[in-house]
Amino acid sequence: MTIGDEILQRLSTQYRIQAEEYVSLYTHLQSRDPFQVLVATILSQNTTDKAALNALKTLERDVGLTPRAILEAGRRRVEKAIRMAGMYRSKARFILEVSRIVVEKYGGDIWNMLRGDVEDVRMRLMALPGVGGKTADVLLATLGIAHTVPVDTHVRRVSTRLGLVEEGASYEAIRKRLEEVFRADSRHLAHLLLIAHGRRVCRARRPLCGNCVINSLCKYYQKSKKRLPA
Ligand code: SF4
Numbered sequence: 001m002t003i004g005d006e007i008l009q010r011l012s013t014q015y016r017i018q019a020e021e022y023v024s025l026y027t028h029l030q031s032r033d034p035f036q037v038l039v040a041t042i043l044s045q046n047t048t049d050k051a052a053l054n055a056l057k058t059l060e061r062d063v064g065l066t067p068r069a070i071l072e073a074g075r076r077r078v079e080k081a082i083r084m085a086g087m088y089r090s091k092a093r094f095i096l097e098v099s100r101i102v103v104e105k106y107g108g109d110i111w112n113m114l115r116g117d118v119e120d121v122r123m124r125l126m127a128l129p130g131v132g133g134k135t136a137d138v139l140l141a142t143l144g145i146a147h148t149v150p151v152d153t154h155v156r157r158v159s160t161r162l163g164l165v166e167e168g169a170s171y172e173a174i175r176k177r178l179e180e181v182f183r184a185d186s187r188h189l190a191h192l193l194l195i196a197h198g199r200r201v202c203r204a205r206r207p208l209c210g211n212c213v214i215n216s217l218c219k220y221y222q223k224s225k226k227r228l229p230a
Contacts, residue, residue, distance in 0.1 A: 004181040011193040055085035067099035094130025147184035154198025163219030
């Protein structure tokens with residue numbers, strides 16, 4: 001069994017993926033609309049998925065979740081609707097700009113942007129305002145367009161502690177390494193399970209290593225055990 005399979009098997013016994021805890025996944029399952037998933041993912045930057053989901057629901061209720069509805073509503077109404085997601089001014093600017101590009105360049109249908117070679121699609125997404133590698137990868141992985149492991153703060157922390165990636169590695173280095181570790185068809189699940197683990201057990205401060213189902217695979221744990229007095 002590969003290390004990736006071992007990690008996933010053990011984490012799967014520990015966590016059940018609840019879509020509501022992942023705003024992008026939840027939005028995808030509810031709407032099957034990539035534009036809504038992209039807006040949800042932008043809203044989730046630097047905040048909790050819960051706050052992002054609340055903001056998305058308010059945006060849907062007060063404005064609508066189509067590029068044209070957002071453009072018609074304008075900056076102030078969008079800002080007001082998404083305020084609870086934090087950084088609402090810049091997020092509103094990004095969402096409006098993305099809406100404008102989808103309407104003007106892609107005829108109002110984001111699918112026109114998502115067709116073709118996966119790397120080209122990723123570059124197109126990353127050229128959008130407010131969309132970096134992580135946001136693009138979350139969208140692509142959630143829609144099943146790319147088999148990749150989007151790297152958020154939890155994924156970065158857990159994989160660094162496990163010793164899968166070097167401390168301070170770049171986003172791209174981590175993503176590529178995790179694509180080696182996890183099989184293509186399990187990479188999105190790996191992303192979700194590593195987030196669940198980072199939220200509940202492998203927390204930033206005081207990780208619960210004694211209760212961790214993957215501690216026997218973890219470099220951080222091995223090192224910290226050595227430091228304990230005999
Ligand atoms: S043993 Fe500790 S540091 Fe390692 S993955 Fe588990 S909780 Fe995180």
